[in-house]
Amino acid sequence: MNIKHAMLGFLSWQPFSGYELKKIFASSIAFYWSGNNNQIYRTLVEMHRDGLVDVEVRQRENYPAKKVYAITDTGRSELRKWILSDPELPQLRNSFLIQLAWADGLEAPELDTLLAKYEQEVGVQLMMYREQERRKLINPSRTAREAFLWKMISANWERYYENEIEWVRSLRLGLAEIPA
Amino acid sequence: MNIKHAMLGFLSWQPFSGYELKKIFASSIAFYWSGNNNQIYRTLVEMHRDGLVDVEVRQRENYPAKKVYAITDTGRSELRKWILSDPELPQLRNSFLIQLAWADGLEAPELDTLLAKYEQEVGVQLMMYREQERRKLINPSRTAREAFLWKMISANWERYYENEIEWVRSLRLGLAEIPA
DNA sequence: GTTGCCATGTAAGGTGTTACATGATTTA
DNA sequence: TAAATCATGTAACACCTTACATGGCAAC
Helix, strand or coil: CCHHHHHHHHHHHCCEEHHHHHHHHHCCCCCCCCCCHHHHHHHHHHHHHCCCEEEEEEEECCEEEEEEEEECHHHHHHHHHHHHCCCCCCEEECHHHHHHHCHHHCCHHHHHHHHHHHHHHHHHHHHHHHHHHHCCCCCCCCCHHHHHHHHHHHHHHHHHHHHHHHHHHHHHHHHHCCCC | CCHHHHHHHHHHHCCEEHHHHHHHHHCCCCCCCCCCHHHHHHHHHHHHHCCCEEEEEEEECCEEEEEEEEECHHHHHHHHHHHHCCCCCCEEECHHHHHHHCHHHCCHHHHHHHHHHHHHHHHHHHHHHHHHHHCCCCCCCCCHHHHHHHHHHHHHHHHHHHHHHHHHHHHHHHHHCCCC
């Protein structure tokens, strides 16, 4: 999985410029890339070279020129092929768990402070996610099914954060009961 | 977060050679690096250069020499510093969610097949995780608290997989109710 | 008049992956 | 005799990140 297929997905929705794609990525936690120029502009050039997208350069008065990319039939079939390919396992990298693995050297208050920070950070992230969902730039709902899929994708993220908060709470309660 | 602190963690438990660390990583889903040579041996050299570990070369008959790395006081204080540093947010990269985002172009049976595959793959992963936990190479439990922490770290992973399976099941049920 | 938006792009580096290379010994 | 284990290391490259570079216009 790389950013290419995610970009193709957005372009299957409607044509976009690199700048617009960048904003979409940057504004979305679920589409988790940082939305940096380097990758997006390079990937667009590569996709054009491979015939997955067409470019139209729009010259505008008083504004910089804009390169608008539209998906081609080749691009659509590549996207469909990828969508039908075997799902990869999610890759979860929670460095906090690794911190915890060696945290028995800490004093009880130090450890609890750490856990409280984690709980708070995840809580903030959950709120940010909800806020972002409220005002998100694109939300395809051309069919009832598409709307449902997007709702469930969003639910997946919310569940993850909620689950994480529950977990850290039970961890803190459990630790409080262990004698020093 | 990089592999360095995870390696320091293991070395704070007991001295290991690169080869042993590699096996530990390769056999652990929770310590999620692939356990490849390149990184491990290079990182050991770097950590040695930075005074975080000492090396002892053990020559043995009929076997290749072994470089056993032991954590130094500098290493321990670096580890402690990292453990007390602000937790990073978990980074979750589920490319399947991105596949789903554009999956409304699929026929209902194609989509359900995809979801079934995901459900099955996550199920397999959960079983593999449990099996791995049963026979894991290291399981520090020098104190009741340390044992509890490791149990909760493991529980975190199990919860994630279980949650994911529940989610995909409810997604499949929901889709079954949407008219074509 | 400084900040932010529009819009494109480049440079450099971090972190991780797979595959290659060597060579002896043990196990099937 | 073929494969796996022990043990170290290198090469090449995939993917992503932060920061830099340019330049006009709008808003405050």
